[in-house]
């Protein structure tokens with residue numbers, strides 16, 4: 210059986226290329242042939258990952274940031290003959306790696322291929338798009354687009370918090386209507402909605418502390434109020450893992466959601482601009498087999 214190695218040469222300050230030789234060496238021990246594909250533009254990684262589902266590949270290894278990993282997940286989703294998926298996280302935030310305890314050091318992440326311990330993990334589906342981390346509507350979703358690559362490399366994932374705090378000023382809420390698993394769960398004003406597949410959101414590993422990668426659930430958080438006196442309590446709860454019980458937050462778990470709003474809003478899918486509301490999304494349980502550390 211073959212292995213495919215997808216490299217985004219622009220990821221992680223161009224670090225991806227440094228680890229190519231080591232990756233090929235490790236993959237070469239378990240596979241007859243290692244096919245290397247370099248991405249040049251958006252969409253390439255998804256296309257290559259889909260090609261790796263032709264039944265001749267045992268393993269797909271991606272080296273890149275969350276963008277490349279999301280594309281690979283999109284290429285693999287709902288294919289019959291998926292290879293096991295491994296990745297070396299080279300982005301600034303690396304939420305999927307945080308959730309799966311994949312080491313940040315590329316050498317250590319590559320060493321996981323020696324053990325080849327795998328776990329089936331859930332992903333989400335919205336129309337013809339797939340996500341492994343988070344859907345967002347409202348303030349934070351908009352703030353994500355304003356974070357520049359320079360801010361990301363200077364402040365890491367805190368750049369999102371800074372941009373988010375700026376965006377909180379002068380905001381008015383929208384009316385949001387949410388159905389979870391076919392039942393109306395929320396119909397009121399909100400400033401933001403997040404639906405997380407994993408515990409780590411924008412680098413905050415305690416955001417959805419209760420979320421497991423294979424719990425078949427979306428973890429839905431709604432920010433109901435934003436008066437300064439009350440909103441400040443959210444920051445400590447964000448770090449302590451208590452967001453679900455915060456007074457300003459409504460929290461639901463569900464296998465599927467439908468979301469409508471009274472204003473024009475766009476859903477952000479794993480950090481990228483998605484479709485306008487209304488939308489519906491669902492969990493695809495244990496859809497992707499990922500190479501992870503033994504303790505997971």
Ligand SMILES: Nc1ncnc2c1ncn2[C@@H]1O[C@H](COP(=O)(O)OP(=O)(O)OP(=O)(O)O)[C@@H](O)[C@H]1O
Pocket residue numbers: 217218219220221248249250251252273274275276277278299300301302303361480
């Ligand atoms: N050869 C290339 N040169 C420049 N850009 C590329 C190349 N190949 C792919 N890309 C772009 O890189 C994007 C993904 O980048 P990456 O994997 O680093 O994710 P990211 O979301 O930017 O990571 P993070 O935010 O965690 O730093 C792709 O969507 C594509 O647009």
